[in-house]
Amino acid sequence: MNIKDKLTVSAAPHVHDKTTVKNVMWNVVLALVPALIFATYYWGIRALLLSLTGAVTAVVCEALIQKLRKVPITVHDGSAFLTGLLLAFNIHAGAPIWLPVIGAAFAITVGKQVFGGLGNNPVNPALLGRVFLMASWPTQMTAGWVAVKDSAISGLNDLTRIATDLQSLSPKAYELVTSATPLKVAQTLRDSSFVADINAQAGGLNLSGRIFSSLTEMETLKSLFWGNIGGCIGEVSAFALLLGAAYLLYKNIIEWRIPLFYIGTVFVFSFLFGGIPGSEISMMLPFFHIFSGGLMLGAFFMATDYTTTPLTKKGRIIFGIGCGLLTIIIRLVGGYPEGVSYSILFMNVMTPLIDMLTRPKAFGRVKK
Amino acid sequence: MNFAKELTKGLIKDNPIFVLVLGMCPTLAVTTSVINALGMGFAATFVLLCSNIIISLIKNITPSKIRIPVYIVVIAAFVSIVDMVMAAYLPALHKSLGLFIPLIVVNCIILGRAEAFASKNNVVMSIADALGMGLGFTLSLSLVGTVREIVGAGTWLGMRVTPLTYDPALIAILAPGAFITLGFLMALMNMLKEKK
Amino acid sequence: MKYYLKLGLILFIFCAVASGILAYINTLTAPVIAERKALAEIQAREALIPNAEFEEKESDQGLTYYLAKDPETDEILGYTFIAADLGYSSTVQTMVGVDSEFKVLGVQIIDQGETPGLGANCTLPIFTNQFSGMTLEEIYVDKDGGVVVSLSGATITSRCIANSLREGIIDVKDEPNPGGEQ
Structure with a gap:
């Protein structure tokens, strides 16, 4: 430790624990392993290959850019690996191999390093990469969802x-x-x-x-819960994602407010407005909405990113509800079947505003 | 101050897009292809040239209190002329530039040059300024258009320039692609400048 | 006060001169523009049904269509009309020609503002040519069980064109007397 660090003066209280960026990132990666195992089980080795391609590309890109920027190379902290992995999780297993490569490169360069690297990105880089791919190659991103193993019907x-x-x-x-x-x-x-x-x-x-x-x-x-459906690599099984989320909650790495309010909002509003004319109202409809698509992945692993979500407790509640409302609006009345990535990105942009509005009052001051 | 210097400053040193960051609306909106960029560039250059000449001529009879409305009237008149003449004689180009022609009126470059240059300099210098700025604007638009058309459609001026196996990244010709392309080109310009 | 009147007067003179010039240019270009538009429409019609005489009609639904007759034999060759419907981000206008059996002779997209690279590809011949020879029952996009191959990534645009064609054809077909003869 150099002398400058020792002399840093900051306000009390000073809390010290073992949390480091490296620790957090690799733990999140670990929490995603069950989903990866499920995906590989259902879609074969190709899912694993695409995921690793995304992760490795992201790491290589980050190292290259940090070298260009002449800043310390910090790829060992796992944040680039995680971004690449999450990006690949948003691609379906039948996609061409160049898709995660370009997506991860875009996510790291434009989504993260352009703004100054870890901690400075305004929106979640992995989601930005996905939206970029979606806008650029809509056909490759959606056509040919891989049929689930041993099932004649890929959808349901x-x-x-x-x-x-x-x-x-x-x-x-x-x-x-x-x-x-x-x-x-x-x-x-x-x-x-x-x-x-x-x-x-x-x-x-x-x-x-x-x-x-x-x-x-x-x-x-049941299929949605265990993962016997078509979709992106990472959304395969709600069970696998919940397993990972439970680990992160237990380890205190993610906080419960955003996921709870996010999923809760989707739950309530899909029950209220999710039906169609000519069908009976089902009490199970909210479960369909929370287990399908990328909601579990988004709510636990992307809407909980430290850099791009509000700092305050109240802010996190607003963030979660906002994400939930946007998701259900896009799903029910929008042009896309799924809205998780767009809603999280939108709320990411709102984060500074939410932080400003929910700033805690300073104690010991005279009320004006 | 000499003629040649005024003529060339718009290319690099005072480039209206990458350095002055003026006229962002047409830059972002019409650069989906090179031909649109060229059309927009030339139309804006023509308006800029005409308005610079007129404004430089009338600078002494315009009271400074109403100079901005007068400039706007002059610019708007020329824009309307360009709009009508294009619709009559270049209908295809007019169709693809469509809404953006009337928007030349609010193109900051034109009012900006009128205010910053033509109202203070003589006609000859104002012509040089208009041509230089117009040329810089057109070239910059074409540069953005080139990148966007090649990446987003795989073509240049409508000709296929990429191998058929290349799947164009559609985002480049959509609105976000304009911002991303412009950002990268601006960064590149700054990098080259710093190296000098 | 007098000063402001003077300012107003100067501004007024500038505006008056500018409007005068504009009015003059307008008288020069307006006829050319109108002529070009009419010519483009006539050319589009003639490309669809060559060597015919066109007669303007209006259907009960308010659709303007043109009856094409052989100038010599007076035989009905077909009909042309402009089908329009809301696509993904704009109204897509399609010039359609059908023969006397209401089979599509050809279509041409005359106005659209769809997404470049996706929906805007509807103007390409590879998309428009497929309509030639289709019957009313066939004009559904593939996803709706028809034979129209939709543009990749632009089902909404494709569907809007197919639907507007179908509706227009039904409109003309349902005329009690589309040929106009007794």
Whole structure:
């Protein structure tokens, strides 16, 4: 320790613990390992390969840029590795290998190093990388969600039961449930002209209502929970992500407010507004919404990033509710089936404002 | 102060986009392709040239209290002329630049040069300034347009320049791509300047 | 007070001169612009149904369409009209030509402001050419069970074009007397 550090004067209280950037980052990576194992189990070695590609690219990029900037190279702290890994988790396992490479490079350069590196980035770099990829190569990012192993139906495997007669009833509906992710199915069923078409194809049956209610059946929810569905690498299993999240909460690395209020908001509002005309209101609908898509990954691993979220407790509650509202608005009325990444990015940008509004009052001052 | 110096300052030293950071609206909005960038650049240059000449001529009869409204009237008149003439004789270009032609009125470069230069200098110098600034603006727009068109569409001036295996990064021709490209080019300019 | 009147007067003179010049230029260019627009429409129509005489009509739904007749035999060759519908980020206008059996002869996108690189690709021949020869029942995008191959990443634009075509054709077809003869 040099003399300058010893002479630093700061306000009390001085708390010291073993938390370091390195410690935190590698623990988060560790918490993501269950999801990675599940993804590799369902989608094969390709999921693992894409994830590692993203992580390694991010590390290499960070080292290169730090060398260019003539600042100490800090890739061993794991933050670049984590960014790359999270980015790859937002890509589906059938994507071309250059996708995580470019995404991770963009996330590190434009998302992080341009602003001055760790701690200075205004938004979550991994999410920025994902949104960049989504805007640049929408086809590669969404086409060909890899079919889940041992399942004829990539979207909703429990629909296999009704899929055989679905094919003869309505080819359009069959194509939907076999090629889209569950959230995409839910979104498409919100399109009234589509609903009218498939119901007409099925000879006036309430096919749309039938498919919609199958989304909230126990079988579907089980698949969503354990991960037997199509989607991005990291969103595969809510169970695996919750396992990792529990570890981080136990280790006190993430704080419970943002995830709780985020997921809670989605839960409440999907129950209130998530139904479609012609289907019964299901008590299970909120569970469908919180287990599908990238919500678990986003809420526990991305909306809890230290740099880009509010510092105050009140601010974190506002942040979580804001993310939840935006997510459910995008899912229910937006043009995309999923809104987790956009909502977190939007709230990231709001963070300085939230911090300013929720700044704690200083004690011992006369009220003006 | 000489003619040649006024003519060339807009290229690097006082480049309107990368150094003065003026006229960001057209820079960000119309640079989706090189041809749009060139069209916008030339249209703005024409307006700048005309307005600089007129403003330099009338500088002595314009009371300073109403100079800004007078400048705006002069600029707006020339913009309307460009708009109408383009719609009549260059309809294809007019269609793709569309909304941005009337916006030349609020292009800061033009009012900025009128206020900062033409209202204080004679006609010859004002012409040099307008041509230099206009040229700098056009070249900078084309540079941004070149990067965006090649990255985002794989073409340059409509010709395919990348191998067919290259999948264009659409973001470059969308709005965020404009900001990212401009940022990188600005950084590059600053880096080159510092090295000098 | 007098000073401000003087300022106002100077400003007024500038404005008056500018408006005078603009009015003059407008009289020069306005006819050219109108002519060009009309010409572009006529050319688009003639490209769809060559060697025909066009007659302007209006359907009960308020759609303006043109009846194309053979100038010699007076035989109905087809109809053209402009189909318009809201796409992803703009109204997409499509010039459509159908034959007397309401089969599509060809389409041409005449105005759109869709996302460059995605929806804006609808003007490319590779997209528009596929419509030629389609019947009313076929004009649905592939995702809706039709034969129109939608643009990758721009289903909304593709669907809007297909739907506007279909609606326009139905509109003309449902006219009690589209040919205008008794």
